[in-house]
Amino acid sequence: MTVIDTLLELDRVLDYCSQQASSVLGKRRVLESQPLNDLAEIRRQLALVQEMAGLxxxxxLPLQGLSDLxxxxxxxxxxxxxLDRDQYLPLKDLLFAAGAVRRFFARSGDHYPLLAGLAAGLQDFEPIVAAFDRVFDPAGEIRDEASPELKRIRRQREAEARRLHETVDKVLRRWADQKxxxxxxxxxxxxxxxVPVKAEHRGKVQxxxxxxxxxxATIFVEPLEAIVIGNAIRRLNSEELREIHRLLLELCDLVRGFxxxxxxxxxxxxxxxxxxxxxxxxRQLNGIAPALTEEPYLRLLQARHPLxxxxxxxxxxxxxxxxxGEAGTILVITGPNAGGKTVALKTVGLFCRMAACGLHVPAMDGTVIPVLGALHCDIGDPQSLDQDLSTFTSHVKRLKEALADDARPKLVLLDEIGASTDPAEGSALARAALLHLRDQGALAVVTTHQGTLKVFAHETPGTFNGSMEFDQETLRPTFRFREGLPGSSYALEISARVGFPDDVLQVARSFLGEEKSRLEDLLTRLNESLRQSEAVRREADLKRTEMESLxxxxxxxxxxxxxTEKERLQKAAQEARELLEGVNRRIEAEVRAIREQVASAAGQVSSASQSLAEGATEQAAGLQETSSSLEEMASMTKQNADNAQQR
Structure with missing residues (x-):
């Protein structure tokens, strides 16, 4: 872990990440992570994490508790x-996990192609796992069935042990009867x-x-009858150890081949x-895989410091x-103390380091991180008593190293640039250094309280201001970053909030001078106006959202x-068609019946049939007219339904 990574607190981030590992294997790899500088490999690592997050x-995956063997x-x-006796079971777990991971991705590799490619390098050690299971039970003890010889030895030993207990109990009862x-x-x-025997009877027992x-007062005697049996048990114990040694040797020989x-x-x-x-x-950070670039460009969207x-x-x-981007490559951040300037500075550098380590970052999609050729960082007080370096000298030494580095793309993070010396000289040195970094094409984020640097950032192409918002009503920082606007330090306001004497503050304000006061008042009014504008914008956004919802x-x-109207009209048309069809069927049936009656009566009564036929004809004509009317009504209903569907 480099000094820069410690300054950016990458070591703390990796420590939290390592706690998510399932085994010492993964935890150690997380803690030993080093930032990469190969664009393709970083993208691959981020994509692997993306696939695993989806899984x-x-x-x-059976990774829990794997040991480094x-x-x-x-x-x-x-x-x-x-192997040591306590290493066989962990080795079996490792071999089982290798096979299980390989088999899982062989089945599901289409959904996780990168992880499947990694798993393809694993072997299935099922024969070795089966051999381990034949020798060891789940608790890690040697099974009786590990070999026929071991089973025979243990059965014989159990029989001898029972015989020994019976013999000793018999002797104990006899000697007990004799007190x-x-x-x-x-x-x-x-x-x-x-057998526990009273010492005074030492010579009375065999x-x-x-x-x-x-x-x-008590002596412990091994009866003569038990000695032979005990020796037989101890011999069987030795035979058991030799057989177990042979079995373990076979297992290790099998492992050695693979x-x-x-x-x-x-x-x-x-x-x-x-x-x-x-x-x-x-998942814990709600992180995303950022887009990567080899160009000197960085964009953070809704970025949050992981710690x-x-x-x-x-x-x-x-x-x-x-x-x-369009604003420039050199950002000068101003604002009150404890307002979030240094946190913003660290977030920029830490995101670059996290992405280079294959870690997702807590931000929104659209975030872009450069793959850096170099990162220089000066945060905090680097004073060194061992090297006889003052605070200012240490700052200048780190600034010199940053300026001398020609790597691209390069990111330089400088906290309180130009501080710890005469303000005028420090400001001049800072402006010259920022111009040099701009001309190198470097990315730089610096924090300061110096007003001259605010003017410099506003007037110099390629550099731009940014500030941390301060709430004038509560006299507290809001930690919101605002691009393009310089900020005030609010030193006197904060001092008043913590109870600094009013008379001393009045004298301090008089020392500021009229021009400085006007500048600070202008910044204050500008910030307040911006705050009110943002409040109005947020309210307008809320109303727009409400109107869009309505x-x-x-x-x-x-x-x-x-x-619903279409369905109602369609239903009415269907009912009309069904009614028309029913009426048509009835009319046709009536017409046929009447014509049949007319034809039958015609042969019997000539004159009457003529009159009757005329009447039937008129009735049939009337029915036909009714049928035509119903058809016209159905046609109009269908037309209305079609018009409703077109609407």
């Missing part, structure tokens, strides 16, 4: 070497099952004294956890700032009414 909540793995590269024992239960000493109490692939998998899983930590940190976001949340006042609501209601 969060959709699936869980690289030293142990390198140790077993020597044939015959073994030789001190207690009614056997005791364990160094893995041996012993066995080997293995221990005695602190007072000497050692390069396993070490590569360890590295890749560390990269995955590094990406995972950055993605979770991005303030973690502390204050949504209450942080965002920063909008542009460097390298317009949208009325438009939706009109569409709904039009749709």
């Amino acid at each position: 969060l909540g959709q699936a869980a 690289s030293p142990a793995l390198r140790r077993i590269s020597v044939p015959g070497a073994l 030789y024992t001190q207690e009614d239960a056997p005791a364990y000493r160094e893995g041996r099952l012993l 066995g080997v004294v293995q221990d005695e109490s602190a007072t000497g 050692l390069p692939d396993i070490l590569h998998a360890l590295d890749l899983l560390g990269q995955f956890d590094h990406i995972y930590a950055r993605a979770r940190f991005s 303030l976001v973690l502390k204050e949340g949504s209450r942080v006042v965002p920063l909008n700032l542009e460097l390298g 317009r949208k609501l009325y438009s939706e209601r009109l569409k709904e009414l039009t749709r």
Whole structure:
């Protein structure tokens, strides 16, 4: 971590980010992050974080608790070497995670192409994992079924242990009946099952004294009958250790054959956890992947200092700032103390460093960050007693280094430029340095309280003013940045707010001089006018938003009414068509019936049929006329429905 990164508090940001890692592998990579200077690689890292952020909540990668086993793995590269007993289970977890991550992205790689490409480098170590599962249970203990020989040894040992207890209990009861024992239960000493005997009966029992109490009143005797059984158990214990050693040696031999692939998998899983930590940190900050450029240009939209976001949340006042645009490349920020000038300065530099480390930044889309060739930073008091440097000398030394660097694009951040010396000389030196930086094509953000630099920034092409807003009513800073306007330091106003003596303030104002007072009053009135204008603008924006909402609501209601009217007319037309069809069917049926009746009666009564036929004809004609009227009505109804649809 460089001095500049410490000044910008990148180390603190990385520490917070590392807490989002799932394992020591990812945490260490986050803490060891170094800013990159390759545009393509930075874009790739930001895109990897973007993909991982999209994966969060959709699936869980098995990265939790992975250990750094690289030293142990390198140790077993020597044939015959073994892992420590507490390293086998972590190694199995690592091998399982490698296979699981590979299989997941083999299935879902279309949605996460960059992560899938990274996962393709992992191997599936299923045969090794299966071998570990045959030897170890989930708690990390050696299974009885790890081998037939181990199972035989443990079963035989259990049988011998039962026989030993039975033998010792029998001896204990016999000696207890003879009043030789001190207690009614056997005791364990160094893995041996012993009978507690009163010391005065030492010569009355047959066995080997293995221990005695602190007072000497009790001796612990291993009965002769138990010695043979105990020796058999200890022999079986030795056989068990040899069999376990053989099993572990086989496992390590198996691992040794895949050692390069396993070490590569360890590295890749560390990269995955590094990406995972950055993605979770991005979600925590509500961050975005900024656009990148190799040109000397920077634009921050709704940028918020990450440490303030973690502390204050949504209450942080965002920063909008542009460097390298039409306004210029050199920004001079003025305003009151504790008004946010240094925070704005640090935010610019920290965003550049975060992006170069592959970290998302808490801002809005449209933010543009340059990939810097050099970053120079002078913030705080760099006085060094060890190097016999005064505050001013240290400032000048850092300024000289910034001016001498010809890298492009270059960003220079200078807090309180020209301070710590005679104001006139400091201002002259500052103006000359800013002109040099402008001519180099560098980006620069400087803070100051010197009025001459405000005038310089206003009059000099390529340089421009900016200020931090101050509320005249509350006499408190608002932390809002305003581009293009110089700000006042409000030293006397702030002093009055904290209770500084009025008579002293009056004398101080008289020392300022009439010209200086007019300039400060002008700045104050200008700032107040701007504040009121912004309040009016915000109110107008609110009203415009309300009117737009109402317009949208009325438009939706009109569409709904039009749709309802269309549906009603269409329904009426359909009903009319159905009515017409029914009437037509009835008329046709009536006409057929009448004609049939006329034809039948015609053969019977000639004169009567003639009269009847004429009447039937008239009735049929009337029905036909009714049918035509109904058809005309249906046509008009359909025309009305069609007109409604066109509207």
